[in-house]
Amino acid sequence: MPLRCIAIDDEPLALEVIRDFAERINEMELVAAFEDAVSASEFIRTTGNIDLILIDIQMPAITGIQLIQSLQHKPLFIFTTAYKEFAFEGFEMNAVDYLLKPIAFERFEKAITKAIDMHRLKQQKPSLPEGxxxxxxxxxxxxxxxxxxxxxxxxxxxxxxxxxxxxxxxxxxxxxxxxxxxxxxxxxxxxxxxxxxxxxxxxxxxxxxxxxxxxxxxxxxxxxxxxxxxxxxxx
Structure with missing residues (x-):
């Protein structure tokens, strides 16, 4: 089953790039794209069935970091941004990857492959018995x-x-x-x-x-x- 993903970025052109890249990877499905974090947050909370979030950091109202921190049950997430200075904070939050804009397809594909591998590991985890x-x-x-x-x-x-x-x-x-x-x-x-x-x-x-x-x-x-x-x- 393809990785169910959403993209969040206040730049329409950036979302178009992600849509184009996503169509070229069979193992992922971009189910929705949002230009603001508030709408995306509501979608995540009501839908629930999201495996991966591709999210910009610098956005009005709510930043990408604030959105991820607000989620009680966090899907996998990849930060996409033009700013290198957020890289350390991104990895401190256990982001799958940190993509700097402009994003090359090869780099995007590598990050998605990493997310797919991590998702498979999560699916394989056995339930813990009492003991x-x-x-x-x-x-x-x-x-x-x-x-x-x-x-x-x-x-x-x-x-x-x-x-x-x-x-x-x-x-x-x-x-x-x-x-x-x-x-x-x-x-x-x-x-x-x-x-x-x-x-x-x-x-x-x-x-x-x-x-x-x-x-x-x-x-x-x-x-x-x-x-x-x-x-x-x-x-």
Whole structure:
């Protein structure tokens, strides 16, 4: 199924360029285009079924950044702008890509391909069953729900369990032993020092993965089969 996209830009010519480019890519469908962020925001909230937003940053009334920040459930998004100075903020918000105008088709196609790959990864994520990991930390037994684990890091004889929206938990346990305690369909070892929650993977990059939090982790050579299997599943 094609990636359902909308475009938002206060410049009609910029929207025409995006329409033309979108027609040349079979894997995407431009379902609507808007010249103001207010109308687009209402469409997103009422329609809901949008996979990707192509959005300008500098617009009257509401900027592209403000619109994305206002969305409770954020689709994938790509910023399109003539201003380089917003690039850092765009990537801090976990944008798929940042396209500088005038946009060349090859660069546009590359960004859309990246969005398609990320969308496939999201579709592949398994639902998290109830379950938890029990570890001994700070003289107490601590219960950590699977759904709260982002990734686990080996630190000498200890492991550091990175928890979403909370501080990490340290415990004296080898990485191999904790992996045996975790359901294999939900957690994957990607490096001699890292285990990652599969549901937290946002993108697979060159020799590393990016999590939904923006954290990037290396993938070891001996775990490269994990990368290949995910890419094959997405094709």
């Amino acid at each position: 938890s990991l029990m570890v001994y930390a700070e003289y107490n037994m601590v219960k950590i729900n699977y759904v709260d684990i982002e990734y686990i890091e080996s630190v000498q004889d200890y492991i550091r369990i990175h928890i979403k929206n909370s501080k990490p938990i340290m415990t004296l346990l080898p990485l191999k032993k904790v992996l045996e305690k975790l359901p294999e369909q939900l957690f994957q070892r990607i490096h001699r020092s890292y285990i990652v929650a599969v549901n937290e993977i946002q993108a697979i990059l060159h020799k590393k993965i990016k999590l939904t939090s923006g954290t990037e982790l290396p993938v070891g050579e001996s775990y490269a089969s994990f990368i290949r299997s995910w890419k094959q599943q997405g094709q």
